[in-house]
Amino acid sequence: MNIYENKRAFLYILPALAFLSIFVFVPIILNFYNSLYEWNAFSIEKVFVGLDYYQRLFTDPVFYTSLKNNVLYAIISLICQVGGGLVLAAVLEEKFIRKFQPFFRTVFFIPSILSLAVVGLLWKMIYQPNIGIINEFVRAIGFTNFSFSFLGNSDTAIFAVIFVSQWQYTGYITMLFLVAMQKIPRELYEASMIDGANRFRTFFHITVPQVKEMILVAITFTMVGAFKVFDEVYIMTGGGPGHATEVLGTMLFNSGFRNDEMGYASAIATVLFIITITLSFIQLRLSKTGK
Incomplete structure (x- = not known):
């Protein structure tokens, strides 16, 4: 590649480089x-x-x-999401x-396109x-005096909030895996059936190795998302009760805009940035895919 081609290639990437630099x-x-x-x-x-x-911070x-x-x-x-x-x-x-x-794809994917604010408010009402x-369902099946505050109890609040994210995003990750699985050659499955492999062996020896790139994407997406989580926690509990559901x-937010x-x-x-970027690099290195 000569100098002219180098300059032309640089001009093509300049808008993206400028965008990344500014934002x-x-x-x-x-x-x-x-x-x-x-x-x-x-x-x-x-x-x-x-x-x-x-x-x-490190003594807080x-x-x-x-x-x-x-x-x-x-x-x-x-x-929950990746596995x-x-x-x-x-x-x-x-x-x-x-x-x-098609029906199940639609049902599983719908939660992931809902607004985080709407999802947070919806589940806050469900947990009321x-x-x-x-609580209404438990009372309806005979436990008439049952009334439990899932978000008000420091032992259950964080698990109640985490469950909401699993409900919302497991379907999205499922769709990613479906896309990857549909690219696997059918001949591999036919050959495994001829060899007498059962569904479990086929899953672990054909499906999982063939979608390992998508597994890496899903793990990275999920890990970074878990450390960047904010909306659902803020809307449902604000970090409480006490600091039971506090996340970074x-x-x-509380340090900057409240205090x-x-x-x-x-x-x-x-x-937070160092944690997320480190996790991403570690996963890329461990994957050893080069992609």
């Missing part, structure tokens, strides 16, 4: 810069504090509670159910102890 790279750098200063939304001047906010018990909840969120999401989605997709690809696949559907996203500690919020955002 991704520059904000990341500015955020780290802001985390080194004490400032708020109404301050004219910034006071340099260096790494004080990072030192404060709320940070570790939030991090623990994010990790729990990620583990359950990997099991459950893979199994669901394999079931939908079975011959006996394939003719009903007095008029919520769950709500901690960041007006923008420098501290910037430090939380920087740590």
Whole structure:
């Protein structure tokens, strides 16, 4: 490739590079810069504090509670969304159910296109102890005095919130796996049937290896999403009761927009960015696919 072709190729990628620089790279750098200063939304001047906010963050018990909840969120999401989605997709690809696949694809995919605000408010009403559907159902089957606040109990609140995300996004991950499975050559399955392989052996020795690239995409998408979660937690519990459902996203929001500690919020955002980008790189390295 000569110099002229190099310049022409650079011109093609220049718009994308400029877009990424303005809306991704520059904000990341500015955020780290802001985390080194004490400032708020109404301050004219910034006071340099260096790494004080990072030192404060790593000694803050709320940070570790939030991090623990994010990790729990990620583990359950990997099991339910990636594991459950893979199994669901394999079931939908079975011959006996394939003719009903369009119906199930629609049903499973609809939750993922709903607004997070709508989903949060909907499930907040479902969990409501007095008029919520769950409590009403339990009372209807004979437990007349049953009234449990799923979101008001510190032992169950985080699991109630996590369940909502599984309900919303498992179908989306299932659709990704369905797309990947439909590209697998039918000859492989026919050969396995001739060799006498059962459904379980076929699933683990043909389906899973053939969709490993999509598994990587699903894991990355799910892990990053679990650490970036904010909307449903904020709408349903606001991080409460106490800090039982606090995640890094709500901690960041509360620090910046409720306590007006923008420098501290910037430090939380920087740590959150480091966590998500590290997870992405680790998964890419472990996959060893080169893609």
